[in-house]
Amino acid sequence: MAMNGRADHDGSTQSEVIIRATDVTVRFGSKAILENLSLDVRRGEILGFVGPSGAGKSVLLRTILGLNAKQAGTIEVFGIDYERASTDERLAVEQRWGVLFQHGALFGSLTVLENVQVPMREYLTLSPKLMDELARLKLDLVGLAPDAADKFPSELSGGMIKRAALARALALDPDIVFLDEPTAGLDPIGAADFDQLIMTLRDTLGLTVYMVTHDLDSLFTACDRIAVLGDRKVLVEGPLDTMLSFDHPWVKSYFHGKRARTIATDDQGAAGAAGPQGA
Amino acid sequence: MSETAEAQTTAIGRRVAAPSLDAGNTGDELVLRLSGDWLARTVGSVEAAIGSAAKGDAGRGVALDLSGIHRIDTSGALLVERVARDLKAEGRAVRIDGIEPRDEALFAAVRRAMDREPAPAKPTRGSPLTDIVADLGESVVAMGRELVAAVGILGGTVEGAVRRATGRTRFRGAAIVSQLDRMGLRAVPIIAMMSFLVGAILAQQGAFQLRRFGGELYAVNLIGILVLRELGVLLTAIMVAGRSGSAITAEIGSMKMREEVDALHVIGLDPVGVLVFPRMVALLIALPLLTVVSNLAAIAGGMFALALYSGITPASFLQGLQSSVDLFTVFSGLIKAPVMAVVIAIVACSEGMKVGGSAESLGAHVTSSVVKSIFLVILMDGFFAIFYASLGL
Numbered sequence: 001m002a003m004n005g006r007a008d009h010d011g012s013t014q015s016e017v018i019i020r021a022t023d024v025t026v027r028f029g030s031k032a033i034l035e036n037l038s039l040d041v042r043r044g045e046i047l048g049f050v051g052p053s054g055a056g057k058s059v060l061l062r063t064i065l066g067l068n069a070k071q072a073g074t075i076e077v078f079g080i081d082y083e084r085a086s087t088d089e090r091l092a093v094e095q096r097w098g099v100l101f102q103h104g105a106l107f108g109s110l111t112v113l114e115n116v117q118v119p120m121r122e123y124l125t126l127s128p129k130l131m132d133e134l135a136r137l138k139l140d141l142v143g144l145a146p147d148a149a150d151k152f153p154s155e156l157s158g159g160m161i162k163r164a165a166l167a168r169a170l171a172l173d174p175d176i177v178f179l180d181e182p183t184a185g186l187d188p189i190g191a192a193d194f195d196q197l198i199m200t201l202r203d204t205l206g207l208t209v210y211m212v213t214h215d216l217d218s219l220f221t222a223c224d225r226i227a228v229l230g231d232r233k234v235l236v237e238g239p240l241d242t243m244l245s246f247d248h249p250w251v252k253s254y255f256h257g258k259r260a261r262t263i264a265t266d267d268q269g270a271a272g273a274a275g276p277q278g279a
Numbered sequence: 280m281s282e283t284a285e286a287q288t289t290a291i292g293r294r295v296a297a298p299s300l301d302a303g304n305t306g307d308e309l310v311l312r313l314s315g316d317w318l319a320r321t322v323g324s325v326e327a328a329i330g331s332a333a334k335g336d337a338g339r340g341v342a343l344d345l346s347g348i349h350r351i352d353t354s355g356a357l358l359v360e361r362v363a364r365d366l367k368a369e370g371r372a373v374r375i376d377g378i379e380p381r382d383e384a385l386f387a388a389v390r391r392a393m394d395r396e397p398a399p400a401k402p403t404r405g406s407p408l409t410d411i412v413a414d415l416g417e418s419v420v421a422m423g424r425e426l427v428a429a430v431g432i433l434g435g436t437v438e439g440a441v442r443r444a445t446g447r448t449r450f451r452g453a454a455i456v457s458q459l460d461r462m463g464l465r466a467v468p469i470i471a472m473m474s475f476l477v478g479a480i481l482a483q484q485g486a487f488q489l490r491r492f493g494g495e496l497y498a499v500n501l502i503g504i505l506v507l508r509e510l511g512v513l514l515t516a517i518m519v520a521g522r523s524g525s526a527i528t529a530e531i532g533s534m535k536m537r538e539e540v541d542a543l544h545v546i547g548l549d550p551v552g553v554l555v556f557p558r559m560v561a562l563l564i565a566l567p568l569l570t571v572v573s574n575l576a577a578i579a580g581g582m583f584a585l586a587l588y589s590g591i592t593p594a595s596f597l598q599g600l601q602s603s604v605d606l607f608t609v610f611s612g613l614i615k616a617p618v619m620a621v622v623i624a625i626v627a628c629s630e631g632m633k634v635g636g637s638a639e640s641l642g643a644h645v646t647s648s649v650v651k652s653i654f655l656v657i658l659m660d661g662f663f664a665i666f667y668a669s670l671g672l
Contacts, residue, residue, distance in 0.1 A: 088421060095320070108636060108637030108638050108639060108640075124320060124354075125324045133357060134319075134354055134357055137353060137389060140391075140392035141353070141392060146395065153636070154637055170353075204384040205353065
């Protein structure tokens with residue numbers, strides 16, 4: 001079910017690499033967080049990124065986004081090395097990605113609608129009316145009620161903040177969205193809805209999704225591929241089956257732990273039934 | 280298809296074909312042929328054109344032919360769909376042809392969103408006159424609430440003091456000492472410097488004017504009385520309001536934003552007792568001491584300026600000071616300091632407690648904390664002046 005994707009979207013093949021990280025090393029002081037880490041993200045896939053707390057998942061995300069300096073290695077996004085890129089190239093890259101921060105990072109002094117319009121106002125030459133409609137469309141795509149548009153972030157619930165932040169991340173119709181713990185702090189139903197939403201968006205908008213998560217449900221239902229971060233590098237990457245058969249203490253206890261087992265068995269049963277419908 | 284896609288993704292600046300629009304006639308139908316890339320970044324150039332393309336041709340059916348479109352995203356789909364709907368609303372027959380299979384889902388999502396009910400219109404405001412009256416009323420009510428809140432904080436602090444004095448709550452000396460360090464000790468250099476300069480300027484100006492009457496020596500009296508009764512405490516209070524008042528508001532405000540104040544509540548600690556009490560006590564101790572520093576520095580500044588400018592030696596300056604200033608002058612100024620401290624603490628704390636969820640509200644309340652406390656400090660000084668005058672002192 002997970003791999004149905006839309007491999008043919010944009011006429012490209014599954015193997016087209018959108019993000020390529022090669023031998024990335026990040027140190028804070030003398031402490032190495034990431035060492036010679038390599039990772040590819042392919043167009044149209046939902047990549048789930050897991051690892052123990054404090055392993056450096058967020059550091060890698062921030063490094064890809066250019067918010068953290070790295071000591072060695074290269075990261076290419078759309079074939080552009082962000083560090084060596086000119087300002088114009090950087091701006092071009094920034095228009096092609098959207099980021100959902102862990103706590104939403106909505107601008108508190110703007111309404112939800114204005115938040116979504118921030119990137120639009122900066123980069124697009126559209127009439128205010130069309131921009132309003134477009135922003136409302138994005139809010140609808142992420143499943144927010146119309147009356148949420150004129151609210152301020154402080155008036156929203158946790159789930160609504162995530163959705164509003166996702167709408168802002170989608171404002172420019174990016175090729176790739178980065179999600180930092182998108183389902184953390186949501187109730188299981190809300191989290192399941194969010195997983196479904198991400199899959200729907202991937203299918204309707206042809207998105208590539210890079211998702212840092214701890215949510216086993218998300219990994220089992222939404223992700224095409226999973227990468228595990230541990231010992232300062234990517235321990236293993238591949239579909240769920242690879243995870244389940246991989247021999248590493250942390251990976252084993254994560255994917256075969258008590259909480260994982262129930263979901264895994266449920267999901268295997270459900271996957272067959274849901275497969276054709278999902279395609 | 281795949282080779283064009285390859286060509287486009289070679290660079291991030293992805294070659295983007297400008298969207299274009301051709302109108303033509305087939306039978307008695309108007310055909311709009313759309314081609315190029317209809318993306319968020321590009322559709323701005325055709326937004327006006329597509330709106331007007333079908334106008335003026337009333338009554339005829341319209342076919343939108345999308346088969347020439349290479350790529351389309353939500354913005355393009357929204358624009359196409361909107362035009363189709365506008366034309367339908369005019370009672371014309373509209374067809375959309377040539378949507379690529381891979382974009383069907385996108386169009387379906389856009390249609391779903393547009394079918395949903397539009398957001399309720401914002402409540403319209405009344406006439407300007409009623410708005411003014413309403414605003415006035417709101418601000419009066421807000422002022423009343425503020426007064427109540429301020430009294431509440433004062434009461435809470437007194438209650439906190441009583442609880443600590445009777446041993447029902449632990450007295451946290453360390454909190455007060457740490458506040459004293461920040462609000463008192465670290466403010467000494469700037470307050471001494473500022474007061475020294477003001478004292479020197481005042482002495483020079485005073486001496487300059489009094490020289491015409493041959494009474495340059497009276498500049499000493501001027502400095503002594505003005506500084507000790509009014510200026511020392513006023514300068515100190517204004518500096519403390521700007522320096523510590525803003526800090527208190529920002530500290531309490533950001534704790535409020537992150538629900539830390541609520542956390543204190545549920546732990547069973549009274550936020551006023553924990554947050555306000557040590558700050559108020561620290562200000563009550565620090566402000567009079569800083570006033571003494573300010574008084575001494577201003578007088579030193581005056582002495583320095585007069586020695587330089589009028590040749591009044593420090594010895595004769597001190598002699599003049601002794602004859603013009605008595606203990607009452609000193610205390611009539613110093614007695615104001617604790618009052619100012621209470622005013623600053625209450626304003627700063629109550630503004631901090633009013634901070635809402637956003638960074639903007641934090642900024643607004645810090646500003647209003649400083650402005651309000653400086654204004655109130657000057658107002659208090661005025662009350663003291665009237666009080667002393669009516670007593671004939």
